Amino acid sequence: MRDLPRRATVVKVDDAATFIIRPNMAVKLAGIQAPPMGTEESRRAKAELERLLLRKKVEFETREWDRLGRSIAFVRIDGVDVNKAMEEFLESLRSESP
Known part of the structure; x- marks a missing residue:
């Protein structure tokens, strides 16, 4: 069973797919695979x-x-589909790589 949509403030971003909300709960963007830690793409x-989520x-x-x-979730902010925005951003990073 799916949960109803919830609202919360983002207090920390761990990587390209995971963030922390109050009160100390981790949320991972559904369908998003963060680049390997320590890489330029990851940074x-x-x-x-x-930029999209912190303190919002x-x-x-x-x-x-x-x-x-972790909650595996679909996320929106001000009408923007964050999962889709990050998917597109990560695709643009991959297309820049040699």
């Missing part, structure tokens, strides 16, 4: 997710919970 993608109120709909206890 740029994390910065993009921070988001709406999210949990589809499932992973083995780490």
Whole structure:
């Protein structure tokens, strides 16, 4: 069963696909695979997710919970589909790579 959409403030971004909301709950963007940590792509993608979400109120709909206890969710902010925006951003990074 899916949860109803929820609203919360993003307090930290862990990587290009995972962020923390109050009160200390991890949310992972459904369908998004973050680039490997320590790479330029990872740094740029994390910065993009921070630009979109950090210290802002988001709406999210949990589809499932992973083995780490994270909410796997579809996320929106001000009408923007964050999952799709990050998918497109990551695709643009991949197309820049040799």
